[in-house]
Amino acid sequence: MNDHHDKDIDELSGIETTGHEWDGLKELNNPLPRWWVWVFVVTCLWSFWYFVVYPAWPVPGGATTGTSGYTQFKELEASQSEISARQQVYLDRFQKAEFQEIMNDPELYVFAKAGGSSAFKDNCATCHGSGAEGGKGYPNLNDDDWLWGGRVEDIYTTLLHGIRVHNDMDTRQSQMPAFGRDGLLKRDEINQLVTYVMDLSKGQDVQAQPGHVLFQQNCASCHGADGKGNKTLGAPNLTDAIWLYGGTKADIYYSIFNARGGVMPAWKDRLDEQTIRQLSIYVHELGGGEETMRESDPAAVPMTPPPAVSGAADDQ
């Protein structure tokens, strides 16, 4: 290219400029240092080495495997076995310890909660929510209301055998009658019961209501004469403020008319024993777990924590 007239030599330095100009400033066309080229060559060589040693090229049916045999799966396996080895120390102790020992051993307690937390997110969160907050029909595991018992042993049994599982003989089993659908009660009788249990939940005096007699005849056998439920039957406490299937008039009407009966899978064939034990502790420690009966104290009954203030009882 005959560009003699194009050459623009900077007067001060005697170096050719790139010809670009910004507000009177011109860029000198200084040569790069030669080692820079060598750095570039080395990076190229490095990438060739990488192509040979590591899996790199996509080919039909997969990719080149590389001479080192490296895969990310192997790396994952290695780091997982490292984690397993670290866990094994605690797992050995955990296996031998009773629930009450674990609850009083700071290390095992943290280990159990951490293991339970991750197992919960993998297996339980689908229905109960990632924070165990539940939803309509799926119990909130954070609260202190338990259908089948909130002692750690109760939770463990529920996890092992599930609720209303067809092929598990030891599963939690009960069935509420569909009072309306099966013609056991008339619509206005159901409406009276709806009013009755709603007031019961608010802690009002309901003895004089027409629903009282209906309740004693139809519901008390499972829910108890006082409506406080029965954990061996999974019959919910109707006097508290918590409604699993909703507390509106329509929700309760639907529940009495069609009956309710939630289902939970049995986990004994899906998760190993220790994971289920970790989950039991995790769920128990979400804040609503009930105290375990002490064997030395036969009079003790499963109890919920006492209300925070005495006035709370008036609300029910």
Added chain:
Amino acid sequence: MTNSLSLFKKQEIIYPKRVSGRFRNLKWIAMIVCLAIYYLVPFIRWDRGPYMPDQAVLIDMVHGRAYWFWIEIWPQEVYILTGILICAAIGLFFITSLFGRVWCGYLCFQTVWTDLFVWVERLVQGDRTKRKKLREGPWTFEKIYKMAITHFIWIIIAWWTAGSFVLYFNDAPTLVRSFFDGTVSNTVLGFIGGLTFMTYLMAGFAREQVCTYMCPYARFQSAMFDKDTLIIGYDTERGEPRGSHKKGDTWDNRGHCVDCSACVQVCPTGIDIRNGLQMECIACGLCVDACDSVMTKLELPKGLIRYDTERRLDHKIKGKIGYAHFLRPRTIYYAVVLAVVGGVMLYALMTRSLLEINIMHDRNPLFVQLSNGDIRNGYDLKILNKSREPKIYALSLDGLPDAQITLSAVDEVTPDHLPVPANSVGQFKVFIQALRPAESPVSFKIIVTDPDTRTRTYENTMFVSEKPHG
């Protein structure tokens, strides 16, 4: 004119000549002090009690702590590191605006280690001309063994340098011992290998290339320059026209520069300072020493090349640089900013509390309704015990009447008994239960008290009882 522009420039090997004088002495002192600090500091012990490391300067990556004598920094206090970096940057600006590129000439590790490597090179191979001849000559036996010795010493120094660097991140005596009993970890060896190679490469080969092509500071220090910044300057007025001079000849009608090129020969970056201020000049002052010794021999006044300002050189101002010169708006800004940032840092360090808490309200669920109608909220409480003893703290609330505190923890841990080991973080799951408040959220304080020292700290948080709208 033929097109002589080449795309790439070959590195010109520089053989700096030995020189002695005021600036060379300063440079020796700076080098010895810097290297002594670097190599010896990891071995200084500082007693911090039974639970703490006793190394005066230590960055403990594994436990997430940094120690500097009496100062201890937690990862949560990384703003202190930010403060140190800001102080370092402004300090550099300040010094540069006062005295020019003294950092580059005397204190920069690139300069110090290059200087050390050149010293070794000179010790083994001789001064400038000998080195040049040896390097450019054929591979004789002499060349082979002299080169071998030079590179061997360089690698030893580089290895020592890399090893010292690693000592800042580990307990020094333990690590040194682990070299002898063979328990040294591969991580440590990897770091030492990498840093040895880089030191060898940078101080042995790259040298001034680092300053010219790699270093961002070298470039942006020109932004701190003005006509009153001290630079190495050649007195053109006095020196020109230059030319060789025979003893006894007159100095009339000619400059004092005898074109002996002593200033060029000693320059570690290989430039000719007589061409004026250049980007490559690291302001080490060795050309000043070289020229002064020549001027002394010629019985002429010193200072043909000298530390001076551009304004004074341009306006031919002679005489001592007054103190007033240093009081310029630029230096005053930097001094004020440095004092402010330094003051804030000092205040932060002096008032550093040994107890700090972090509270995080549960997001999922935001709140739980209990069977008796009460509302419960969950919180993750972290208590940072920065003291050097194990502590037992107590928890209390302010602004949430009739609330009940429970913990998800082993039985021995209660709201009045929260044990946290020395110099660590305790994590607690706290539940607060109360009657459903009239409004949501209610903001209140969670207070943590150290009953022994009566230190207390609190954090504002909230009690939620309704799903937020929108």
